[in-house]
Amino acid sequence: MVRLLSPLTRGTTYTRLLHLWVPMLLVSVWLYVFPGQPWGPAVPLIPLGLIPAVRLGEGVQAQLLLTPGEQDPGFSVRPSATWRDRFRTVLWLEARMALGALAVFSTVWFPILTYDLTAAAFGHAVTDNPVMSIAHPHWAYGFLAPLPLIAMYASVVGLGELVTAVARRLLGPSAAERVAALEERTEQLLERTRIARELHDSIGHALTVAVVQAGAARAAGDPAFTDRALLAIEDTGRAALEDLERVLAVLRESRRPASGRPTLVEADRLMESARVSGAKIDAELTGPLENVPGPVSREGYRILQESLTNVLRHAGSVPVRIRIAVDDRTLCLEVRNPLTAEIPGPGRGSGLRGIRERAALLGGSARTGPDDGDWQVHVELPLR
Incomplete structure (x- = not known):
């Protein structure tokens, strides 16, 4: 049990979550202006990733937030030198946004689900939740209330590990850089x-x-x-x-x-x-x-x-x-x-x-x- 809960005491868990949240702040502004185009923010990432300096910035961010304190995390902290590096940077930006969207969903909607399940256990109907609707409240919903929080914990830790692995793959040094x-x-x-x-x-x-x-x-x-x-x-x-x-x-x-x-x-x-x-x-x-x-x-x-x-x-x-x-x-x-x-x-x-x-x-x-x-x-x- 102590081993399962140990990520809660590590600062890396929270810095990785922050790393996933950062691009979502810009996405939230986009969705506020263009609510019918959720895919819109992914398009500007293509020309953005082709700029050589973007790879340098992403590598520095990855070192600071995904692997704080590690001596050799395996990220490139140089501008893109080849077109292959630029395309890898584009893939990284798209992957970071996709994983960030999952992180936002889990950290926002799983607590809401827990709240609504708790409300249903106390006899309140849930009609305004687009993910889940409960027309007949029952006390048994109280046993389900912790499950979304457990799912959120697992997703935050898992997405943090996944985004770090993807970053090492796509932001790692190329053969020329090695x-x-x-x-x-x-x-x-x-x-x-x-x-x-x-x-x-x-x-x-x-x-x-x-x-x-x-x-x-x-x-x-x-x-x-x-x-x-x-x-x-x-x-x-x-x-x-x-x-x-x-x-x-x-x-x-x-x-x-x-x-x-x-x-x-x-x-x-x-x-x-x-x-x-x-x-x-x-x-x-x-x-x-x-x-x-x-x-x-x-x-x-x-x-x-x-x-x-x-x-x-x-x-x-x-x-x-x-x-x-x-x-x-x-x-x-x-x-x-x-x-x-x-x-x-x-x-x-x-x-x-x-x-x-x-x-x-x-x-x-x-x-x-x-x-x-x-x-x-x-x-x-x-x-x-």
Whole structure:
């Protein structure tokens, strides 16, 4: 019994009834003006449903009134993008009006029937009810009085469930909308991965430089060297803070495009940071770096940053050869340093995996691992 009566305590039951009643308010005005044309309000719904924005409004109404509080009710909240969506919207409007008419009938006439049956039980004849006429009152009609109220309760709950099911069918996302939503979700996941990679490369590089410089300054015991080390830590930390603030701004405003990311034109800053940290940099840059497309140049910068970070972290103060070459079709970036036992083998480490992922995302290739006595990072990125 408690389960049967539980819909009475749910707010959804009443919001669904309100959803069915809303279009009937306009219908009642129509019937007052044109009482002989009950079918008239259904005709304007056809051109109305073909308006793309109507689908958006109906989807929002359905979310608020048919499924209040649900996280993913399954309704489309976008304007109609295709003629199929428009025709589905027309069907929905007609179905909503038909179900609304049933809801109005049950909530208006069933209580009237209960009243008339109660009146007949007390000896009053019922002659003005178009649904039911009782010429001979009898006390036994009192046993029938609750039945219309039970029928009204069942119809209100049942029509609420039915209109929700119909709405999910006709206002649910089309195949094109599902694909668009999937693509948007994929873009969000890719953006999250990119942001995580950016933080790993930028903050990891800054911390590595700070640790190496602090250790070297403590070991050297030279005030002048300590000043240079602190300056390098300050510069690297400031750059890392700029990267962090930029990434946090993107996270706060998810639709704001990322801007201000460093490119290979600023590679000298990375090399100078590595030099101050003790690495012996031998760099050779050939070709116009400023002509490298933005996405390629930005990813190339991060690849170089992660490569130098790995050198400082695992090899320390060793000679490093950097070759960056740009031609009409390809950006070639190579970082080599003497192989040490501390450098991880191929396939391990999130930094190396990030280098390969960055290259693959741009349609390029990356090789990392031992090569002729050196540890090598060799990346080729297409410019087109």
